[in-house]
Amino acid sequence: MNNPSPPKSENSKSNDESSATNSRICRIKRLTFRPDQRILQGATFREVFANRCSFSAGAFLTYVKANGEPKSRLGLSVSKRKVGKAVQRNRWKRLFREAFRLEQHELPKGFDFVVVPLQPESVSLEKIRAGLKKHAWRGKRRLEKRNG
RNA sequence: AAGGUAUUUCAGAUGAUCGCUGGCGAACUUUCGCGAGAGGAAAGUCCGGGCUUCGCAGGACAAGAUGGUGGAUAACCUCCACCGGUCGCAAGACUAGGGAAAGUGCAACAGAAAAGAUACCGCCUUAGAGUGAAAACUCGGUAAGGGUGAAAUGGUGAGGUAAGAGCUCACCAGCAGGUGCGGCAACGCACUUGGCUUGGUAAACCCCAUCUGAAGCAAUGCCAAACAGAAAGCAUGGUCCCUCGGGGCCUCGGAUCGGUCCGGUCCGUGUUUUCGGGUAGGCUGCUUGAAACUCCAAGUAAUGGGAGUUCUAGAGAAAUGAUCAUCCCUCAUUCGGAGCGAAGGUCUCCUUCUUUCCGAUGAGAGACAGAACCCGGCUUAUCGAAAUACCUUGGCU
């Protein structure tokens, strides 16, 4: 309510982490994370894995597939075998959800993303946000090239 | 003051912004508001129950578990109190702690001998038999001594003897029994009698006593696409009537048996309806309970009783998060201020050293760990902080 500053350009590449900037962006586009932005069905996960379009950031993998809908969706595949204890699994899932929520307007529309962490130790939220954005755009380019 | 023992409690706080889960109320397809949202271990799944489904006349066996006594409890491999044993100066800690004179088994190596026994080195032979002139040897007697071993058939002393031996006696230890006292009991204390000594292992088989039906919320109950199954019907054309709108009747295709039709057998496509079973999926089970908090009185305690107040997570590819600010905790060194003590000096003051508190600055840390039907325990992990009671040593009064 006490934030009458006019909205600035939202396509700023330097997404600095000050709370003032965050709240200003939230005035423009809401950063929500609803159930329809998530992948919850086992069949959808199988389709995304079968598309075989993945990118690695060292600590985690991202699978990309076009889904013919106006929104992008996020799926989490956090295995007990690779990550381990429940606290570490929850930590990864919360970080991925937060990264997708904050970056959702910077990502290409109409794609399904499935992220798979590969190590028990979680990395910082900044690295996940940067890696997710890079993987999404690279996946979009690769799928467009594949379709001709 | 230092060190230690036991028990208990807490598990960073506050605020702002953006989110997530489900509840209620508005609103009406997109939202808004209100209030709620991980633990002492939620973990490991090691025990015990509730609950659900199945089974079940009753009994016995098997299998498994437990094992001092008394109590608590819904129940327990749990808890409390006590008894015995071991450890510790002590506070205290640990303790599967019934039965080995019901039975069966086991004990490597060493040693003569490892459980109703034995003579290897020894000792004796001046008790007995034999040989011999004698010395000595053989048979024999002997568990006091040596050595082995985890363990060797009580210990000390005296008598006794050929040498010895509980062979006899005294004391001690231990075993079995009796009497008295204390205790609900386990057991303890005292006295007394006996034969003189009976080994270890039951977390070896076993015996005795007590307990246990099986499986589990992915249980269970309900709804129910798809695929496959069963049953019933339809298809496409022909013919008749007619007011040319339509209506009535018969009839799916292929193969085979048959000279042909009818008829029989087999195979097959699409579609509709019904049926029972029920997959994906959805709902339920689902959070009011051996519940929490406060108070009162009972009990040594575990625990139970009464009164009052409160409702306190409910996900399902699985919510409880992110960012920022301030404070809390620890350490460091420097600076500033205040104070206790000691030493020195130029002694109503100053300097130096040690130390305590406050403020500033910098650095670091906040662990272990995430509900998944619900409870009671046990075990394990855990940065730290606090409280209470007690013990030992030292100092002062």
Place this chain on the structure above:
RNA sequence: UACCCGGUGGUGUAAUGGUAACACUAGGGAUUUUGGUUCCCUCAUUCAAGGUUCGAGUCCUUGCCGGGUAG
């Protein structure tokens, strides 16, 4: 969620409660002019910690790790 197995040199397996054995590999040595073959030697806190026992790889309890089964 419920349940079941297993853990022994570098590897794969043995071992009635009594000296941890065998094969392969690795290292060293002997034999040989050299290499191969052959022979000998070395390489183990039996997953960890407690307990029972005179004595545990083995028996009991707890923990850790790995694997598997059901739906």
